[in-house]
Amino acid sequence: MRKSPKDVIDSARIVSRRGIMLGAAQAAVIGTLGWRMRSMQLDHADEYRLLSDGNSIKIRLLPPVRGLLHDRNGRVIAGNEQNYRATITRESAGDVEQVIARLRKLVAMSDEEAAELLETISKRSAITPVSIGDHLSWDEFSSIAVNAPALPGVQPESVLSRVYPQGGDFAHVLGYVGRVSDYDLSKMEDPDPVLMLPEFQFGKVGVENKLEPILRGRAGTRKVEVNAAGREMRELSRQEGQQGATVQMTLDAGLQNYAVQRLGEESAAAVVIDVTNGDIMAIASAPVFDPNLFVRGISSADYRALMEHDHRPLADKTVQGVYPPGSTFKMATLLAGLDAGLINGGTSYFCNGALEVAGRKFHCWSRGGHGHVNPVESLQKSCDVFYYETARAVGIDRIAAMARRLGMGVEHDLPMSAVATGIAPDKAWKNDRYGKPWVVGDSLNASIGQGYVLASPLQLAVMTARVATGREVKPRLVRAIDGVPEPQPEFADLGIDARHLDVARRGMDAVMNSSAGTARSSRIVADEWRMAGKTGTSQVRNITAAERARGVIRNEQLPWNRRDHALFVCYAPFDAPRYAVSVVVEHGGGGSAVAAPIARDILLYALAGGVPPLTAYPDGQRAGIEEMHRQMRLISPMAGAGGTRTRA
Template identity: 60%
Template structure:
């Protein structure tokens, strides 16, 4: 039916309105889409670019170079050795077992390491590289590279590993590194991502452990392009990490090497301190071990061997223990200077006051014996130290009391945990009345004071503490031991110390008596004196009992140390400083179960002191004429044991 003009006009009007509404809606949608596209392309461009990059780029950590450790003269004590390493990622390998089987046919793999790698490949993220082989040869690297198409996910890399050029000599000082263990992660508070890298090495003991944060450095990063299967296509960029700080110690490698050679065959410790600044120049413990065997993780068999090492009469002499700081011993007669200074400072005695020694002292119903059964007769301060009379100290200790003796011991550095970057440093015991109440739940007895007066009973000291005590007596200052000279070139605080506030006259009297111990014909260390006038030594012998001698044994005759089992013999001790008139070094030596201090410890201390003073092998004229033939033979024997110290990469002097 034919529509009229009006109907046509109305229809056109309706169509135009609908078209306008539809067009407006379309324009609105286009505007919204345009705005969204603009937002995505302009405002959110960086976000989407990053998402796109992460789809094809992996970011990995680059372990930094660990800081080096030097001795006082710039000799390298802990170095980084470059070597080739084979790693694998599970994501890149695909069939891990098949790839490992191919790799094993190309280069010989250690079964134990391979088994550990299989476990890590299953447990760790598929993108984390796992070490399959370390320290491989260049020929093996070439074989892996040539066969790369058949070894997806396998990469040969240049890595670094810790090495200790001085070996056994510095084991108890520098310590060692090892792979991060679950135990390490459980006790380390910082969450450095480096610690998550498989077999990343951290300090386990001594300086390596205590200065871990300074030595470790900061990680670098690398970006690598991977394909859809996760296989590395190319490295895009690399930012190297910040190397760890270099550390310079106060120890002299040459002197340390001599100490270890001189202690060879003993279970012993020796410490040398520069009394002018507290620098530890030598700190040796024997027997020792090679720290290099710990770097990649020690085997169970070798660990058991080191913990169960047997010498002579099947006796364990603890090669892993740093006896210098971890061993504590009754100081014996080396403690007598403490008792003497306490009595002098208190005014309980004058230097010329005498005590008659008849070979024993009775305290109530207990008899305390002097080492000389017949007694020494009348003893003053000088004679009592020179001849090491026990009865003199039994008497004056009862006058001054244990609390003042203990206070003097602590003033001289005993009973204190000295702050050094070494492991398991022990504070020893400087007992007093309060200590016994708290530790033993008992009251202090007069007999305890008598025992303590000669360094027996509850008194326990380390070789380091005895060296500090001697340095403080020699100088009258609160010398503090220092093992680290500088970190990254920054000098560490000196250990010279302030004045102890002791009466100089009292110190002078004690020093003179110590001089006579070594240089008077009746002194207990006269046979091991230093002959050269300019280097004369002041010292004190010590012998500490590790067993109780019964009255029946005394009546029948005390059994000689040589006739006792090794672990029941007395400890031998000697402390000294030299030159006596202008002290430079203090030395302390402890020989476990060595017998007498004058025969076992004093000769070692004298030889070490001379080596330090002469900065090398001393002339025979420095020794008493009667012993020069023996010393010449000893020097020839030690020459075979002393390491040829090579210069380092450069001095670290500040």
């Protein structure tokens, strides 16, 4: 059938349109190929020329800058310092043994160290850099850089390394960083590749470990040209990593330094809590150690000395150490009795020096007895018989429940290592633990903080803060992260009758300020800082009959590790509580003689915001206190963020 002229015209138009579209598509493809060829020949010509010449381009990880730790006033308590080091990569080194032999002419390296280095290199991936030396001197570092052409695969580097400017002051709470070990990596399901970098520093214990994810930061990358001999020719591009978070702690460097020095060489611990918000102002364990030794790689001799020291300097006694709390536990027993309605403020028990139960005598610390004793006097004189009688009436389950309300027998949520739970025992606990029933003698021992009861210095400070405020004070260590304040929760009411708390507080006040108080000699005489407290002495062992026959009748006559622990808890000001303090001195003897003066001095420093005035101390002690402060190396409150030290 013959097409009409109109159909012919329409068909021609369709063919033309399709031709134009096909031509445009072909032009686009040809244009794209042309643009790509131009880019490869002009824009990336150098890169492809390098590849054709036998050079290669490699991606290297850049270690991130570790986040800083500040005290509450902005002082750096964990920072970073310049560190010169060198690494070697097996893939690029070729004859590794020959390179190490040349390197030994530039850097001091024993035969044992060289052998260990070669073994480490053989175990690592061929492309993984291995550290040759850390904290090199400038002369060693520059010698390696100058001789780089003769040291294929060796890369000198300037990096940052952790440093603790306050030395041992924060060693136990902050912990330290160290090299990432195979053991560390084995505990991680999907380790961050940056952990494989040579000498990368990883939080081992303490805050450094618990806050590792936010302190580590994120690695950067750099693209480098490497020639056929493995030597880096130049850096092609760099993308810096993200620095770890800056964390502001609740700690006060000046107070921490004072607490550490006041504990001295004792095997001891002290905790200071701001009762208004739970901030831990100081948390000191003694003796201290220098965490910088671990950062740089502690020697076998130094580590052995720390491990063999009978005062256990590596142990954090503030949260890991648990001790029979002794008479500091009596507030829990007293409040349990008052809360149960089985005793009241007017209850009186007669103490003749002992209470006989089931054919066994339970002695009071005062063998002559205290006569008739009411609740306030029971704390003032620390009468054991009063608490034996209370425990018989109340029972252990109520005492244990009150102890837990006051913060004992529970694990407090802090970014520290191995925070102990302690023990607030009850009938079910003994049955589960030992498969034995609870007996009345267990209750009597527990009522005075002996027997199965165990508490850490942190828990004792929390208990004191809760008694002082009537609220569920919870301790905290982190104040802000990257400038953003951590939320401060409202502390719930403990649900303890205010009249009952008043009895306990008046008893603690009488301990310090009455003429018959067991810790009167350690009182604060400044009215605005009036202190309430409680002494404690926990028995490590009984003096045997044989020892008594030999004349060993006093604690100080025993070897050091057999003596009683000395404890003391306190808070101030009495009318408007601000700080609570606990002190434990291992094998220190009596709490009133040893622990109370230390706690009083630390509390006064916190209240004064620095070295306290001598007028706050009793007259006869001022000369001795002045001399003690003169000999201390204290951080000046005016030193600012630099963290310098000055004599008081």
